[in-house]
Amino acid sequence: DAGITQSPRHKVTETGTPVTLRCHQTENHRYMYWYRQDPGHGLRLIHYSYGVKDTDKGEVSDGYSVSRSKTEDFLLTLESATSSQTSVYFCATIGNNYGYTFGSGTRLTVV
C-alpha cells in the first residue's frame, strides 16, 4: 500500500458520535476515493474527490461527508455514527496504470 496511509487503523465508537477517518497520500494523485467493505457486498463507493475541494457522491453516500483541503489528504466524516456504519473503510487513489491503489483500511465498530 505504498504511498497511502489511513488513520486510525482501528476505532470503536458509540452510536451518535461523530467520527473522522483520514487518508493521506504522498504521490500527488488527483483522484481519491473512499470505499466501505462489507461481507456479501464487496466494496462500495462512498465518495470520491477529483481535486482540492472537488468531491462527488458515490453509491452509498448517505450519512457520510468528505473534505479535501489539500491534495494529499482526504477526510471521511460520519456525522452521527450508526451501527449500520460498522465496516472496514478503504481509501484509494488511481495510478498511472488506471488501476486503484488501496490503503490498508480502517476497521470501524459502532456500538
Next chain:
Amino acid sequence: QQQVKQSPQSLIVQKGGIPIINCAYENTAFDYFPWYQQFPGKGPALLIAIRPDVSEKKEGRFTISFNKSAKQFSLHIMDSQPGDSATYFCAASMGNNNDMRFGAGTRLTVKP
C-alpha cells in the same frame, strides 16, 4: 442492486489445481474489468485487468477470459499455490473510472 455478480463465494482447491472465479455484469457501458487480490488485514491489490476489445489476457499464472456477448468474465489461476489463498474481487468501470463496481468477493483456499 449489484451491477457485478461474482461466484462462487468460496472455493477450495488442492495445490496445482486451477481455480476459476466467474463474474457477470449488467451495464454494457463498462469498459474496464480488473481483478483484485486481498490478503487478511490488507487492502485489495490490482492483480490483472482487461478491456473488452480482447477475449483473453495472461499475466504469469493468472488469466482473464472475457465474453462480451455473454457479459461475463472469469479469472483462472494456473498451478495454484497455498500463497494464492486470498479473497479475490472482480470489478467493472467505465469512462474515467470514477465509479468502480465490485463483485462480492470469492474466498479462495489452496490446500498444500
